[in-house]
Amino acid sequence: MSTTTQSPLSRLRWAASDVATMAQRNLMAVVRIPSALVFVIIQPVMFVLLFRYVFGGAITAPGTSYVNFLIPGILVQTTVFGAVGTAIGLAEDLQRGLIERFRALPMARMAVLGGRTIADLARNILILVVITIVGFGVGFRPEGGVVAYLQASFVMLFFSYCVSWGFAYIGLAAPNSETAQAMTFPLIFPITFASSIFVPVQTMPGWLQVFARNQPVSQAAESVRGLMLGTPHGNSTWITMAWALLALVTLAPLATRRYRRAA
Amino acid sequence: MTQFAIQAHDIVRTFRNGDVRALDGVSLNVPVGQVFGLLGPNGSGKTTMVRILATILSPDSGSATVDGKDVVTQADAVRRSIGLAGQYATVDENLTGFENIRMVARLNHMDKASATARAHELLAQFSLTDAANRTAKTYSGGMRRRLDLAAALVAKPPVLFLDEPTTGLDPQSRQDLWEIIEGLVATGVTVLLTTQYLEEADRLATQLVVLDKGKIIAEGTPASLKAQLGTTVVAVTFENSKAAHEHLGLIRDLTTNEPNIDGAIVELTVNSGPQVAAEVIRRLDTAGVLVAGLALREPSLDDVFLNLTGHKAEDFVAVSTEEPATRKKGRR
Numbered sequence: 001m002s003t004t005t006q007s008p009l010s011r012l013r014w015a016a017s018d019v020a021t022m023a024q025r026n027l028m029a030v031v032r033i034p035s036a037l038v039f040v041i042i043q044p045v046m047f048v049l050l051f052r053y054v055f056g057g058a059i060t061a062p063g064t065s066y067v068n069f070l071i072p073g074i075l076v077q078t079t080v081f082g083a084v085g086t087a088i089g090l091a092e093d094l095q096r097g098l099i100e101r102f103r104a105l106p107m108a109r110m111a112v113l114g115g116r117t118i119a120d121l122a123r124n125i126l127i128l129v130v131i132t133i134v135g136f137g138v139g140f141r142p143e144g145g146v147v148a149y150l151q152a153s154f155v156m157l158f159f160s161y162c163v164s165w166g167f168a169y170i171g172l173a174a175p176n177s178e179t180a181q182a183m184t185f186p187l188i189f190p191i192t193f194a195s196s197i198f199v200p201v202q203t204m205p206g207w208l209q210v211f212a213r214n215q216p217v218s219q220a221a222e223s224v225r226g227l228m229l230g231t232p233h234g235n236s237t238w239i240t241m242a243w244a245l246l247a248l249v250t251l252a253p254l255a256t257r258r259y260r261r262a263a
Numbered sequence: 264m265t266q267f268a269i270q271a272h273d274i275v276r277t278f279r280n281g282d283v284r285a286l287d288g289v290s291l292n293v294p295v296g297q298v299f300g301l302l303g304p305n306g307s308g309k310t311t312m313v314r315i316l317a318t319i320l321s322p323d324s325g326s327a328t329v330d331g332k333d334v335v336t337q338a339d340a341v342r343r344s345i346g347l348a349g350q351y352a353t354v355d356e357n358l359t360g361f362e363n364i365r366m367v368a369r370l371n372h373m374d375k376a377s378a379t380a381r382a383h384e385l386l387a388q389f390s391l392t393d394a395a396n397r398t399a400k401t402y403s404g405g406m407r408r409r410l411d412l413a414a415a416l417v418a419k420p421p422v423l424f425l426d427e428p429t430t431g432l433d434p435q436s437r438q439d440l441w442e443i444i445e446g447l448v449a450t451g452v453t454v455l456l457t458t459q460y461l462e463e464a465d466r467l468a469t470q471l472v473v474l475d476k477g478k479i480i481a482e483g484t485p486a487s488l489k490a491q492l493g494t495t496v497v498a499v500t501f502e503n504s505k506a507a508h509e510h511l512g513l514i515r516d517l518t519t520n521e522p523n524i525d526g527a528i529v530e531l532t533v534n535s536g537p538q539v540a541a542e543v544i545r546r547l548d549t550a551g552v553l554v555a556g557l558a559l560r561e562p563s564l565d566d567v568f569l570n571l572t573g574h575k576a577e578d579f580v581a582v583s584t585e586e587p588a589t590r591k592k593g594r595r
Contacts (some may be wrong), residue, residue: 014372021369029357032398095355101414104317106342107370 014109022115025090027122039085040123044078045134051198052138060198064229068142071135072225073197079124079160080192080217083167084184086120090171091180100217112166113252113259120164124157138224139177140226144230152227155240159220162244162251191217196225216243267328268422268453269293269316273337276311276477285311287477288325293455293470298448299544300471300485301457301462304568308477309457313426316455317347330422343371346415349426354410356400359577360391363399364414371418385413389443405436412443423447425456429463441466461567465489473571480571492562493520495536499543500556501527510552514543520570527555532566 030036051059051070061069093099093112102112132140137213142149167184174180194204194211195218212218220240226233268445269291276286286308293299301309316329316391318338327334330344356365361382368378386395391408391446394402399410409430415423425444429437444467448454464471465485473481473488501507504526511529515522517539518531525549533539536559547554 018370025355025358025362025366028362029355032357096356097349097351098355100314100319101347101353102370103319104342104345104347105367105370106339106372111370139288142378214558 011108015111016163018108018111019114022111023118023122024115026116026119029089030119030123030194036085040082040127041130043081043111044074044127044131047077048074048131048138055198062200062202063231065141067135067139067140068229069225070199071131071140071142072228073195073221074135075128075131075156076159076224076241077192077197078127079156080163080188082123083120083160083163084181084188086164087167087174087180088177090116090168090173091174091177094172095176098249100257108258109260110256113165113255116168117161117164120159121136121157124160128153128156141231142228144226144228148227152224155220155223155227155237157233159216159240159244162247164249165251165255169251169258172255172258178191191215195221197221216240216247219243266295267292268295269299269327269329269455271312271316271327272325274312274315274322274327276308276315276320276322284477286315286322289474289477289479291472293453295453296448296451297469298444298454298456298467301455301474302459302461302464302471302567303457304459305475306476307474310426311473311477312474313347313349313424313455313457317345317424317529318342319439323339343418344420344422345422346413346418346420348408348412348424348428350428350430354399354402354407354414357398359396359398359400360386360406360410361395363410364417368417373418381417385416389413403436405431405439408436409443412440416447419453423452423454425454427457427459430459437463437494441453448514461485461489461563462561473567475568475572481567488567489562490534492567493518493532493534494562495533495539496562496566497531497533497536497539497543498556498558498560499529499547499554500558501529502553502555503527506552510547510550513546513550513552517542523566523569525580530566531548532562532570 006079018254030040048071051074052067056066056070059066059069090113092101099112101188144152170183170187171180174183195201195215195216196212201218204212216239219236220243222233222236223240225231226236270293271289271291274289275284277284289308289312291299291312301312303309311320315322316327316334318334318341321335329341332340332344334341355366358366363367364382364385365378368381369375373381383392383395386392389412391406391413394406399407401580402410411423412428428444429440432440441463443458444454448467454467456464456467468485470484471482471488472479481491483491497517501510504524507524507527507529511522511524512575514529514531518533520532523530525534531543540557540559544554544557
């Protein structure tokens with residue numbers, strides 16, 4: 001029945017199995033809770049329509065149509081917004097005592113956070129597909145080619161995976177899910193709106209440009225946009241990857257440590 | 264195999280940088296194959312003790328073994344030997360009953376086929392087969408507890424921790440759960456049960472300890488504790504609280520314990536309830552004192568506390584309606 005073998009290989013196999021079990025559990029929640037599905041799918045589509053048809057006419061994008069400028073940005077914005085769900089979900093698990101149950105099981109210690117972030121990754125892949133399709137429907141014409149599109153997707157997914165770990169830490173540090181939500185909003189608004197996601201940074205006041213141009217979310221948006229459209233994007237891809245790696249090596253251990261102490 | 268399923272020696276655990284001593288030197292020896300009760304009010308340290316023994320928390324000092332394995336140095340081995348279920352029925356609300364058990368089975372490293380088979384088996388055993396494919400969100404309180412308990416039993420653990428398993432349940436569900444627990448013990452499982460109900464400890468536990476503020480204040484069999492306390496509470500209701508105080512002297516000597524005065528009601532904990540009740544009526548009638556009411560009841564944990572500690576168990580009634588969130592803050 002339950003295995004007791006402890007060879008490194010079997011441990012690794014079971015750790016992978018635990019991560020998969022937890023990821024599956026978290027994805028089920030997205031399917032089962034209608035509001036979660038709205039948050040994941042409907043909201044980004046609303047943003048696309050809102051900016052494409054309501055605000056977009058007032059915004060001039062340099063060297064391309066606004067819809068081409070917008071869609072790569074929305075992709076990055078959606079994954080950052082989506083990570084809020086990670087913070088709330090973990091805070092809820094903690095609050096309801098589920099984490100406590102997991103900690104009393106002979107499962108891999110990293111599976112709760114590993115499964116959660118993997119589930120996020122799966123959700124982000126879904127978002128990527130949906131936004132790409134909707135984007136094409138509203139006039140998005142990326143000209144960088146298929147390979148560049150896949151590169152851009154990789155950058156976006158890796159960046160958002162690392163962001164998930166930061167939000168996992170917030171979820172574990174918050175005393176309850178309401179606080180987790182309250183803690184994330186003052187963070188996600190400046191990093192997504194004071195960025196190059198929706199508007200060219202040049203239109204912002206000088207002091208804000210300094211922040212908006214250099215912060216990681218803008219770099220990610222620049223990179224994804226440049227790759228998808230086949231336009232010059234400087235070092236933004238390398239800078240994005242550097243930010244993402246930095247986040248991963250600092251926030252993943254922090255979140256893991258927090259998890260060990262939680263409950 | 265060890266003679267004791269659980270052994271704890273001088274466990275100390277503090278919270279908030281030492282300001283709160285949740286456990287202040289608790290030692291336990293739980294023999295294999297019986298129900299051992301931890302009785303105490305909210306904040307007495309029961310749950311902290313369970314969390315330490317279940318490897319969720321580590322003790323500040325002291326040591327403990329479960330099924331012969333050290334809870335700190337062999338935590339993973341301990342986790343293979345235990346099941347944990349409790350008051351807050353920690354099931355995933357978004358998963359169905361079947362998915363909940365299957366998830367726990369997979370996390371106990373059963374292969375997919377065994378996990379599925381075990382889930383069906385447990386759902387049937389706990390009369391949840393009809394609800395197997397509904398999300399746990401739709402379950403009643405009693406069903407959730409049964410699902411929680413079923414999940415705890417997935418790996419057939421020799422040691423089971425039940426943390427206030429019936430708090431907040433209706434009498435019928437409580438009765439059902441008691442029968443399930445008795446059935447488990449009959450198969451040789453050792454159960455560490457925390458409860459705030461004397462009746463529950465009395466019904467299920469072979470031995471018990473009473474915890475107050477992180478310390479053991481009494482231990483023994485339920486019968487010995489009750490004998491020490493008195494078996495019946497005689498509650499005499501006077502016209503008003505002034506009358507209660509005035510006439511207490513007439514009946515004070517009928518109990519060796521401290522009488523409890525609550526407004527117009529005077530409560531005496533005694534061994535021979537009916538005789539004392541008759542004597543109360545005789546004396547008060549002779550003195551011409553009007554009695555508004557007279558009742559006999561089983562002693563509650565409140566009464567045990569009052570007698571053992573001389574103070575009331577605080578926050579006592581509030582616990583069953585408390586939200587998990589506030590509970591967490593309160594116990595940290």
